[in-house]
Amino acid sequence: MLIKQFRGVDFINREKEIDFFLSYFKQKPERVLWVYGPKSSGKTTLIEYIIEEILAKNSEYYIRYINFRGILVYSYDTFLDAILEEKDEEETQTELNRNYNLFNVFKLEAKTLKKIKKRKKNLFNYLLEEFQKTGKKNIFIIDEIQTLQDIYINGERELLNEFLNFCVRLTKETHLSHVVISTSNTIFQNQIYNTAKMKATSDFKLVDHLGYKDIEEWLLSKDLGFTKEDIKLIYDYLGGSVAYIKKLIDFRNMYPSLKEQLEEMAEIAKNEILFERNKNLTDKEYNIFLEIAKNIVDKGYYILDEKDELKRKEIYKVIERFCEVEILFFDPIKNITKANSRIYVKAFEKLLK
Ligand SMILES: Nc1ncnc2c1ncn2[C@@H]1O[C@H](COP(=O)(O)OP(=O)(O)OP(=O)(O)O)[C@@H](O)[C@H]1O
Numbered sequence: 001m002l003i004k005q006f007r008g009v010d011f012i013n014r015e016k017e018i019d020f021f022l023s024y025f026k027q028k029p030e031r032v033l034w035v036y037g038p039k040s041s042g043k044t045t046l047i048e049y050i051i052e053e054i055l056a057k058n059s060e061y062y063i064r065y066i067n068f069r070g071i072l073v074y075s076y077d078t079f080l081d082a083i084l085e086e087k088d089e090e091e092t093q094t095e096l097n098r099n100y101n102l103f104n105v106f107k108l109e110a111k112t113l114k115k116i117k118k119r120k121k122n123l124f125n126y127l128l129e130e131f132q133k134t135g136k137k138n139i140f141i142i143d144e145i146q147t148l149q150d151i152y153i154n155g156e157r158e159l160l161n162e163f164l165n166f167c168v169r170l171t172k173e174t175h176l177s178h179v180v181i182s183t184s185n186t187i188f189q190n191q192i193y194n195t196a197k198m199k200a201t202s203d204f205k206l207v208d209h210l211g212y213k214d215i216e217e218w219l220l221s222k223d224l225g226f227t228k229e230d231i232k233l234i235y236d237y238l239g240g241s242v243a244y245i246k247k248l249i250d251f252r253n254m255y256p257s258l259k260e261q262l263e264e265m266a267e268i269a270k271n272e273i274l275f276e277r278n279k280n281l282t283d284k285e286y287n288i289f290l291e292i293a294k295n296i297v298d299k300g301y302y303i304l305d306e307k308d309e310l311k312r313k314e315i316y317k318v319i320e321r322f323c324e325v326e327i328l329f330f331d332p333i334k335n336i337t338k339a340n341s342r343i344y345v346k347a348f349e350k351l352l353k
């Protein structure tokens with residue numbers, strides 16, 4: 001395992017995932033690749049590492065990357081604003097000399113932009129032409145697709161559908177570009193991919209939290225004074241979530257012992273669940289949740305295989321609710337529900353006591 005530097009901070013392992021993506025991109029585009037995984041598992045970091053450190057340095061590829069996080073998209077126009085930008089005149093020349101185009105994915109001339117805005121020119125036909133123009137292996141990456149939930153709700157459902165079908169066109173039909181779509185909101189992912197009827201034209205890659213060996217090696221390398229026993233305890237409470245472990249390190253000196261700090265983190269996670277119960281759940285729903293939690297504590301996951309239709313729907317609703325607040329994580333490929341991160345398993349243990 002290797003710890004590299006990326007943007008001035010440690011980048012831990014991910015060798016296998018990097019190999020996976022690089023060999024995936026070597027193949028001819030045939031299907032859309034959905035990258036999914038629990039909240040904060042490292043999807044964006046991994047994708048951006050691969051783009052910046054590897055792909056952008058390889059002139060075989062032309063990369064377009066859009067991260068929808070923090071971008072307000074609720075209509076056709078705001079969607080266009082997010083992916084299109086008016087081209088400056090001097091840029092026209094240099095544009096295709098670069099092999100990546102980060103942040104403003106498609107740059108176009110003012111008059112074309114105007115036509116597309118007025119829906120006088122078809123957006124997706126235009127985009128297809130842009131992919132044709134590069135003459136390179138195209139890679140189109142869309143991160144945080146859950147941000148588009150608002151256009152889905154606000155009556156522009158067709159736009160999202162059209163966009164996804166455009167992604168199928170880029171891969172399966174024209175083989176013009178790889179398409180990678182990433183999110184931690186698998187409930188939404190599942191919904192849109194079913195609506196767009198993309199089952200046969202999709203691949204899936206789970207990016208999960210890091211493993212024990214990764215965390216051990218990383219923490220030992222940092223000289224923070226943790227013993228191997230300490231690291232076992234940290235992993236027992238926080239799993240391979242770098243985000244939680246960094247929080248632990250940042251506040252480490254405010255607690256008399258490691259155990260007390262970890263216990264408080266579990267207590268906070270428990271209170272998040274109680275808050276959700278008080279705010280949104282009936283007693284019946286909360287009991288369903290406890291049953292799910294018990295399965296996760298006992299064997300690591302829960303499988304919904306209730307025979308009774310009404311009960312099944314009730315259970316699914318509870319799963320959905322807790323996925324929305326990022327306490328549970330639903331894996332639509334394996335059809336299992338887990339905790340979004342290890343700290344919630346510790347919280348479930350407390351609630352079940
Ligand atoms: N391989 C890694 N090595 C070191 N730190 C990492 C690694 N992967 C992720 N992190 C850190 O973990 C945190 C969460 O990562 P990131 O935002 O990439 O997760 P994500 O899966 O995209 O989250 P979200 O579900 O919110 O989209 C970040 O602070 C990031 O720096």
Ligand SMILES: [Mg+2]
Nearest residue numbers: 043044045144
């Ligand atoms: Mg992300």
